Amino acid sequence: MPWPLPWSMLCSTLWAILLAIPLASCSLNESGQEDLVIPELVRTHLYVSPSGSDSNPGTRDEPFRTLGRAAQALTPGTTVHVAPGTYFGGVRTSTHGTAEARIVFESTERGGARLVPPLDSRQPAAWDNRANYLDIIGFEIDGSQYQSGMKWLSGIYNGGSHNGIHHNTVHHIGNDVPCEARGGAGIGIDSYYKGIDAEVTSNRVYDIGPPGCRYMHGIYVSTSASVRANIIYRAAGAGIHLWHDASHVTIRGNTVAGCGTGIVVGAGDFYHSKGPNEHTHTVNNIVYDNGYGILEQGATGSNLSYRNNLVFQNPGGDWKLPPGRQHSGTVSAAPLFADYGRTVAAPDFRLQPGSPAIGKGAPAPDGDAIALRPPRPTDIGAVPYTEAEPAGLPSPAAR
Known part of the structure; x- marks a missing residue:
């Protein structure tokens, strides 16, 4: 980047730095000692x-x-x-948020911001995303x-x-x-860079991989994670596949159909751990019309449940x-x-x-948001039964 910076970019950069600094002050208590006022973020x-410019300061108006x-x-x-519109993919994010100050990328209209391959794609x-404490919400990824x-x-x-991957639609990847x-x-949650503790909720993932390829999956997890309320169909490999350092994974309330395999729970070829996969719980999922149903493979421990x-x-085999x-x-x-x-191009997975x-589902665990609602039997799958509401993906709390 040339120096000096353009005036508009310099101002926007300084303004972003100032906004990111928490506001704090001190006051005197009754004994005359200073009390630190905890800053608010x-x-x-x-x-x-799509109508913007990268020379703009990135404000609402510019x-x-x-x-x-x-x-x-x-x-x-x-x-x-x-904003809604078409953007080139190949995005890389590496700036970390914190537990108190997460970074959020959000499509202002659910599914309205669409990422497509650029003319000369340079990324696989x-x-x-290599950053921590970052959320990606509401995008369409169209390969x-x-x-x-x-x-x-x-x-x-x-x-x-x-990190959180929520309410995205990911399709036609690696066909x-x-x-x-x-x-x-379609969505990969990886331990290779020592990532842990991801939430993958309420995404729709379909048409992944070439026909018959067992290495291309809908959602792939190799670390600790929560995989909830996702719809996955027509993935060549598994709809949901756990391997490498996968452990302490919740697979709850997903719908998997038309894939090579429904759900694979396993571990092996370890990056950073010695295994096995422990404390992984597979609950309230629909696994229907796949080549295979639910499989357990590799290094797995005794504390798993289905x-x-x-x-x-x-x-x-189911x-x-x-x-x-x-x-x-079951x-x-x-x-x-x-x-x-x-x-069917766009299946309707309502019950x-x-x-x-x-x-017929197992009740949500204590402390889950659904427990705060009036008691109601829990349904199996990603789309709870309702006569009043149209089809759609539930919120992360709904499963």
Whole structure:
């Protein structure tokens, strides 16, 4: 970047720094001693729009044009508001937030901000995040319009810690790449860079990988995580796959259909741990019409559970668990989706009246937000049964 900076960019940079500094002061108490007043976080807001310019200061009235420019301007506590429109992917984020000052990228209209491959793609992921305490909310990641350069193997790749991937739609990733062991995923939560503790909730992931490729998955997890209320279909490998350092994972209230395998719980080929996968709980999921159902592989411990899942019509076998491992509360019947078929472009995964998934789920654990609502039987799957509301993905708290 040339120096001196343009005046508008210099002002915006100084203004962002000032906004990120917490406000604090001291006062005298009755004994004449100074009391420290705990500072309150002053959040910074940046804006991105297709009508913006990267020479703008990133304000509401003068937004940036690209997510990459917004990523350069981040400080802890920044929220990036992204207007509806089409943007080039290949985004990389590496600025850390904190527990008290998370960084948030949010599409101002759910699914309105759409990332597509650039003309000369240079990254294997639409969004590569290595930062901690960062949330990605409400984007569409569409790999179908590949032009030239490197093909995407991942929609959202997360190598950081304490991050959230919520309410995104990720589709047509790696449909025509060679099937190689390095693999890829619609959403990848990785331990390679020592990332831990991710939340992957209420995403819709579909059309991942070339046909028959067991290395391309819907959601891939190799660390500790919570995977809840996601809809995954037509992933060549597994809808949800746990491997490497995966442990302490909650897989709750997801719907997986039309994939090579529904859910794989395992660990092996370790990066930083010695295994096994322990304290992973697979609860209230619909696993229907996949090549295989729920499998357990590799290094797994004794503290795993499989409760109240609907597992049905998986020709290779609904279950493959090690000797002595039991599943409980399983429903073995068709879920009765509103409109489903492997060739249906946009399946409707709402439950029809009379679905065996209605009210057959395990109750939410104590402290979950759903426990604060009036008592109601818990449904199995990502879309709770309702007669009043239209189809859609539930909030993270709903499962």
